[in-house]
Amino acid sequence: MTTLHTLVLALLQGLTEFLPISSSAHLILPSQVLGWPDQGIAFDVAVHLGTLLAVVGYFWRELRQLLGAWLRSLGGRRDEPAAKLAWIILLGTLPAALFGWLANDLISEYLRSARVIAITTLVFGLLMWWADRRGRKTQPLEGISLKTGLLVGLAQAVALIPGTSRSGITMTAALLLGLTPAAAARFSFLLSIPIIVLAGGYESLKLVASPEVVDWGQMLLGVGVSFASALAVIHFFLKAISRIGLWPFVLYRLLLGALLLIFFW
Structure with a gap:
């Protein structure tokens, strides 16, 4: 990988990990559209570490309380609201962890294609529009139930399919279940932490067993760029979500999905 590849891919990871437009799709597309070389396991670990550090750093005080x-x-x-939310986050992580463990290799082999990304980008973009229009948007995060947390966790498991968007599908589910936009975004970000840790640990184990040579300079650059861009996205997205809703991201997904269908069908 060149330095340009590292900068672009790390920036894409940081910008898209927490926006409802699918980071996995944007990391796959440069190799599909531009013919760039696969970034490798080490780079995936590095940029996921950067986004993990960003979300942990942003929610550090809340995470300590939880x-x-x-x-x-x-x-x-067991009477503390923070304890209830912590248990909901942990239990909501289980569906994606189990599905990822059982189906990760199958998804990697058969679903990492531009056509799949085009279809999922369009389908889940339209579903996100429906949730943004029809959700009751009355429930604060403090009142989230275990049932709601588990259903959002099940939705998170679907995001292993490239193009779905983990943040997009979890916010979609949360809005349909009645959470306010701010609560849906906040819960989505908190729910991302355990699954990013698990995914990063899994990729790290693969890296240890891989003969891949690690360019530590490029990896550190990837961590730094993905960290800074993800931190900025979290900050501004949480401030803007209640005001602008999800329609700009719905429009982006529909345009991207349509272009991919035209280009690859």
Whole structure:
């Protein structure tokens, strides 16, 4: 990989990981459309580490409260709202973790294509538009139920299919289940942390077993660029989501999906 490839792909990862437009699709497309070489396992680990550091850093105070309340709940104190939310996040992670463990190789072999990305980009873009229009948008994050958390977690499992968008499908599900846009975005970001940790750990194990030579300079650059861009996205997206809704991202997905269908069908 050249430095230009590293900068562009790391920026794409940082900008798209937490926006509802699919980071996996944007990392796959340069090789499909521009003929760029596959970025390799090491780069995937690096840019996911960057986005993980960004979301953990942004929610650091809240994560400390959640962790503390969760630990106290293990000792019998289960009446804290933060402990309930922590358990919902952990249980909501299970569907994607299980589906990823069972189907990751199958998805990687058969579904990482521009045609699949085009279809999922369009289909889940339209579903996101429906949720943005029809969701009740009344439930704050503090009132989220275990049932809602598990259903959003099931939706997160679908995001393993390239082009779906993890943040897009989880916010879509959360809006359809009645959460406010701000609550849907916040829960989506918090729910991303355990699954990014698990995915990064899985990719790291593959990297250890791989003969791939690691260019540490390029990897550090990828971490830095993905971290900075993801941090900016989280900050501005949370401020803007209640005001602008999801329609700009729906429009982007429809345009991207249509162009991909024209180009690859």
